[in-house]
Amino acid sequence: MFKITLTSSMMILSLTTSTAVMAEQKLNVISSFSILGDLVSQVGQEHITVTNLVKVDGDAHVFNPTPQDAKAIAKAQLVVTNGLQFEGWMPRLIEAANYQGVQVIATNGIDVLSTKEEHEHHDDEHAHHDDEHAHHDDKHAHHDDEHEHYDDEHEHHDDEHAHHDDEHAHHDDEHAHHDHGDIDPHAWHSIKNVKAYIHNIAKGLIQVDPANTDDYQKNAKDYIQKLDKLELKINAQLATVPKTQRKVITPHDAFGYFARDFNVTFLAPQGTSTGSEASAADVAKLIKQIRHDKVNAVFMENIADNRLIEQISRETGAKMGGKLYSDALSSPDQPAATYLKMMQYNVDTIVNALQP
Ligand SMILES: [Zn+2]
Numbered sequence: 001m002f003k004i005t006l007t008s009s010m011m012i013l014s015l016t017t018s019t020a021v022m023a024e025q026k027l028n029v030i031s032s033f034s035i036l037g038d039l040v041s042q043v044g045q046e047h048i049t050v051t052n053l054v055k056v057d058g059d060a061h062v063f064n065p066t067p068q069d070a071k072a073i074a075k076a077q078l079v080v081t082n083g084l085q086f087e088g089w090m091p092r093l094i095e096a097a098n099y100q101g102v103q104v105i106a107t108n109g110i111d112v113l114s115t116k117e118e119h120e121h122h123d124d125e126h127a128h129h130d131d132e133h134a135h136h137d138d139k140h141a142h143h144d145d146e147h148e149h150y151d152d153e154h155e156h157h158d159d160e161h162a163h164h165d166d167e168h169a170h171h172d173d174e175h176a177h178h179d180h181g182d183i184d185p186h187a188w189h190s191i192k193n194v195k196a197y198i199h200n201i202a203k204g205l206i207q208v209d210p211a212n213t214d215d216y217q218k219n220a221k222d223y224i225q226k227l228d229k230l231e232l233k234i235n236a237q238l239a240t241v242p243k244t245q246r247k248v249i250t251p252h253d254a255f256g257y258f259a260r261d262f263n264v265t266f267l268a269p270q271g272t273s274t275g276s277e278a279s280a281a282d283v284a285k286l287i288k289q290i291r292h293d294k295v296n297a298v299f300m301e302n303i304a305d306n307r308l309i310e311q312i313s314r315e316t317g318a319k320m321g322g323k324l325y326s327d328a329l330s331s332p333d334q335p336a337a338t339y340l341k342m343m344q345y346n347v348d349t350i351v352n353a354l355q356p
Contacts, residue, residue: 027209030076032087033060034329035188036106036197038339040080042223043201047212051076053093056331059303060086061274065093073097078208080201083107086185104204106197107187113256114182115272184272186327190257191231191343195224230340234347238262241354247295248350249286249312251304254326264350267295269308278308290316297321297353302336303328321353 027048031037037052044050053069054060060082073079074097081087083105094103187193202220206213238246246263252270259266269278269286278286289295290312298313300306300323313320324346325336336342 027078027205028076029078029080029205030073031079032081032090033058033327035327035339035342036080036082038329039106039188039194039197039223040201042339043198043216043219044205045215045219047209047215048078048205054328056329056337057302058328059274060327063087063089065089065096069093070097073099076101078102078104078204080104080106080204082185082187084112084183084185084187102204102208104200106200107185107193108196108200110187110190110193110196112187113184113260115184115253115256184253184256186254186272187257188339189255189343190261191227191234192261193257194339195227198223198227226340230343234262234343237347237351238264241351242356245296245354245356247293248321248354249290249295249298249309249318250324250326251301251306251309252326254301255324258346262347269312274304283308283312287312287315290318297350299324299349299353301326302330319353322349324349 024047026046027044029040029044029048029050031040031050031052033054034052034056037050040048040050051072053065053072054063070093073093076099078101079094079099081090081103084107188197198220202216205216209216243263247265247267250266250268252274253266253268253272255264255266256272258264267286267289269283270276290298295316295318297320298309298316298318299321300309302323302325304326310320312318325342329338329342330336335345
């Protein structure tokens with residue numbers, strides 16, 4: 001009896017296998033996180049299967065890869081990552097998997113946003129806060145050494161910085177978000193950038209699977225048309241909100257590119273990574289600024305611990321505007337299951353909360 005069952009199931013198995021071989025062998029693609037995974041799916045469509053390492057509603061900043069993730073990468077024909085140091089855990093994982101295949105860094109060639117510029121912009125806007133910011137600038141002064149714009153004006157600080165170097169190095173280890181240097185990795189919140197993502201993804205797929213070049217090119221073109229349409233719609237929606245109202249708070253600094261493209265000011269108690277907690281001083285300063293600038297709404301994030309944001313809402317009276325999807329998509333039954341849906345949902349949520 002047992003023998004018969006085994007034989008028949010083996011027959012089914014071999015039938016299934018030969019059918020699969022007769023049909024197209026799908027490319028096995030690994031994407032580092034869900035937002036990127038959707039973009040890869042849009043270009044690859046029926047020719048690929050995509051596995052996301054960081055799942056929906058997951059936080060890539062603090063992701064811990066498992067041996068299963070290394071196994072999945074070892075079996076892949078293409079690995080797609082965001083780059084800009086978003087996936088700090090990736091190089092080790094690629095090495096552990098001994099992956100030798102093609103890798104695509106989706107942000108290649110995009111217009112990168114530096115967090116340093118953001119601070120400077122911020123300073124210009126709030127000139128009357130100079131004294132407070134001066135303190136803040138000292139904290140970040142060790143970053144200046146790396147910058148070309150480090151000019152004569154600052155030269156008299158050199159000695160001071162020199163003997164602080166060790167201290168700062170230690171400080172950097174403790175606070176991982178400072179390790180991002182001056183690069184903001186959240187480039188997908190710019191639709192312009194995502195068009196570059198799509199081009200890079202299509203290039204990678206074509207390199208690995210040239211037989212389907214026409215399909216990948218057509219899919220990329222179709223999707224970029226959808227992005228163009230969405231971009232126009234978002235601009236029209238945001239135009240209904242007066243510029244002075246366009247100030248919002250989120251838990252971590254994930255929306256710098258959105259801010260740049262769509263002219264909305266985002267403030268956050270945490271930096272561009274969720275890897276370390278906001279200090280009490282940072283929170284106190286933010287609360288002061290919310291009151292001063294009359295910021296109307298604070299938002300939760302799908303990937304974040306939202307207790308601090310709730311506290312800030314309570315202390316300032318700024319209303320809770322809802323939840324934004326920052327670094328991950330939602331599950332299929334929630335409103336941000338694809339990139340297009342995520343962007344639309346975020347804009348709807350922001351515009352709704354900011355209506356005068
Ligand atoms: Zn983030």
